Amino acid sequence: MENDKLTCKSCGGDSFGEGKLDGYSALQPVDKIFSNGSPIICTVCLNCGEISSIKVTKPHKFK
Numbered sequence: 179m180e181n182d183k184l185t186c187k188s189c190g191g192d193s194f195g196e197g198k199l200d201g202y203s204a205l206q207p208v209d210k211i212f213s214n215g216s217p218i219i220c221t222v223c224l225n226c227g228e229i230s231s232i233k234v235t236k237p238h239k240f241k
């Protein structure tokens with residue numbers, strides 16, 4: 179099964195790429211000082227640059 183069909187809410191485009199924030203840009207849990215957090219994956223419209231989705235790759239880190 180492919181990814182859910184995405185449509186850009188800004189321009190209506192349907193071509194997307196993925197970007198990753200990692201290292202110092204990883205999202206840290208607010209109450210876990212010694213955790214190293216989780217990288218973030220952004221899904222970006224290739225037409226206008228709108229970010230349609232932002233996900234962390236390790237959601238269990240935030241429990």
Ligand SMILES: [Zn+2]
Pocket residue numbers: 186187188189190191223224225226227228
């Ligand atoms: Zn767009």
